[in-house]
Amino acid sequence: MGAKRKLDYDCPIRDVLDRVGDAWTVLTILELSKGPCRFNALKRVIDGISQRMLAVTLRNLERDGLVIRRVLPSAPPHVEYSLTARGLSLHQAIGTLNEWAVDHQPGIRADRLRYDQRPALV
Amino acid sequence: MGAKRKLDYDCPIRDVLDRVGDAWTVLTILELSKGPCRFNALKRVIDGISQRMLAVTLRNLERDGLVIRRVLPSAPPHVEYSLTARGLSLHQAIGTLNEWAVDHQPGIRADRLRYDQRPALV
DNA sequence: CAGCATCCCCACTGATACTG
């Protein structure tokens, strides 16, 4: 099988993980949690994201009902993205994970170093 | 850049997500949360995982201090894996996300269907 | 039983160019 198995799992946790596992998705949600934002504004603020991946990410979020896409009727087309209630609740859930990450990152980093630097014994 | 940017982020959340984003990792933690387990036992119970990915996953978890690897001194080598305190705490954090997943999966599935079946207008 | 080494395919991503 390929790089990522995109079967539609019945398992809910895998379902979420398929979305949350993508770093762009999380970063996008994080940005949008601060308030509605336009396409290029997001592109500017999400460091390193390509136009393509932002488009793909937003489309997926919209499909899952996590983000709303609003087209403002103006001469140069303006499109505003914002989190739905569901998106906001996901942001909360991610927040828990984020706290865990912040709490444990130092210890993890330390352990990684020790693991990597230990002699290659059997 | 490649498929996945494996820079070592300073951002803690990306750090966690690089680990948690992998479905195998989560499934493995889920299994080990039930108690210590041997290699092939894990392989049997984690549906669809290959030997290679289980080995890689366990090594990463061990490296991050989330899992302990104990070699039991027996004639055919027995290796037992179990969660550390840190691994257990990650399991808790994932639990939050899991609850979210269970709560919202029906709605998400429904929205996906609507999104996919709507006429391809502009 | 536990797990590393090798090969190889293809899904995902970034780059680039074009449109409404």
Add this chain to the structure above:
DNA sequence: CAGTATCAGTGGGGATGCTG
């Protein structure tokens, strides 16, 4: 501004075979 279409490359991960 806000995208879509196309193309090419990278590396994740399955399959297989071997070792302690």
